[in-house]
Amino acid sequence: MVTLQDILAARERLRDAIRPTPCPASDYFTERTECAAVYFKLENLQRTGAFKERGALNKLLTLTPEERKRGVIAASAGNHAQGVAYHARRLGVKATIVMPERTPLIKVSRTRDEYGARVVLKGSNYDEAYAEALRIQQEEGLVFVHPFNDAHVIAGQGTLGLELLEQWPDVEVVLVPIGGGGLISGVACALKESKPGIIIVGVQTSTIDSMKASIEAGKLVELPAAGTTIADGIAVKKVGELTFPMVRKYVDAVVSVDEEEIAAAILTLLEQEKSVVEGAGAVGVAAVLNGRVPQAKGKRTAIVLSGGNIDMNVISRIIERGLVKAGRLVQLEVRLPDRPGMLARLTSRIADLRANVVDLHHERAFSKAGLGEAMVEVTLETTGPAHIRELEQALEELGWQVARK
Structure with missing residues (x-):
């Protein structure tokens, strides 16, 4: 089993090559959670965009x-x-x-x-x-060079824990993503051996939470391969023989979060913290935002943002879905008379109500509208749910049928 001395030795080896990453406090997350304070360990700022190089x-x-x-x-x-x-x-x-x-x-x-x-x-x-x-x-x-089931790899990842304690000696709870267990094994060892009272919580995706399943079973469990997951960096079927006993010894709890919660966390970090974080790196934030970590209530809590290597297409989809959920992007189907000027009247009324047309599709032949009618599918940027209701009401007052997609 990896020891604190192994991690201290790794720290000396890495000192001139791995720069310590920042660990700022977050006013936004402190105000919106029950934590006494929230800090983010920004491993997404490593040269290769993730903690793995340690x-x-x-x-x-x-x-x-x-x-x-x-x-x-x-x-x-x-x-x-x-x-x-x-x-x-x-x-x-x-x-x-x-x-x-x-x-x-x-x-x-x-x-x-x-x-x-x-x-x-x-x-x-x-x-x-x-x-x-x-x-x-x-x-x-x-x-x-194994990604997690290797003593030297685990010790290298543990240097993150030593840095964190130097930056925030009074931290009480630390949330760490779990895939194969290499990161949390090293970090938990460094923290618990240095400050025994600290609480360590591991976070997995519910799509494939192999560490959580193994802890509950009391033995190594191999899960079926995961389907598509936004947290592909921690989608591991079976955790390591070296990491499993270390997690059992040092980690206080392992929780899981779902895909929608992870996507929302990525968007919130992007919008509020101006941090680009991949799905695997955002699971700790998802856990806190969705009440999965009661141990953090009233405690100074650090969350490891383990990486930022996310595909731009994925970010684009997350932003669009987030805007839809927030009511800032909506798609309406409007059934109106198929006469000259009706489309112009529709767009003019939308403009009067300060909504912006993103996309518009006018359909006759393949819609469910009757003869003499047309179906217009329009995607709009709005200011929120109240604005959407205002738009629906205004269009219905013109005698048109309106449905939200």
Whole structure:
């Protein structure tokens, strides 16, 4: 099991290469939660956009000269890949990264072109990529760098906990995302061994909460592969043999949050904190906002934002869905007479009510409207639910049927 001394040793190794990340207090979240104070540990500001480079670099720095000469290999679709590739290049170590074939092109190109790793695309998911990485390791004699089930990786991740205590010595509760358990194992060890009274809460996505299931079962549990999840960075079927006992020893509770809660947390962080955070990194915020952590009530609470490598298309969809939920974007179906000037009258009335037309579709042949009628589907930017009701009422007063989609 990894010890505090291992983490302190990792801290010395990483001191000149990993800059401490900020941990500011958040007025917005402090005011809107029951916490005495909320702090965010901004690991999304690391060079590769995530905490993963702490553990990757610590592992690389513990390799023997002979192992460095052989080179390293890892399986990852994102943050671990970039952390290994970036620091391997810095140290002059050849790195091979096996990524699933469906990995977004931006992650592939960044790992290969920007960070200089050899990228192998294999399999439709992480498990198939992992199997291929093991095959290549055996064939080429490379050193495997596991994303979480490795003592040196865990110790490297634990340096985050030491930093956090230096920045906020009076912190009482810490929320940490859980995938395979490497981050929370190291952080919890560093915090509990330094300040035993501190409360550590792990957060998973309910889509695949393998650590929570294992804790409840009292043994390692392997879950079926997850479907699509916004928190793909922590979508792990089975946690590590090294991390599981550490979580049982040091972590006070493990909770889970759903996809909608994670998406809302990403949007709130973007809008209120001006922080870009990926789904896996936002689960702690989702947990606090939705009352999953009663231990944080009245306590000084730090939340680890573990990474910010989110696809721009995903952000776009999250923003649009968030605007719909907040009533700032609405789609109305308006049935009106199919006569000249009706469409102009509709848009003019919308303009009078200070709504902005984003999209408009005028349909005759394929709608449910009767002969002599047309169906207009209009997407509008509004100021909120009250504004939407005002629009609906105004259009109905013109004798038109209005339905919200």
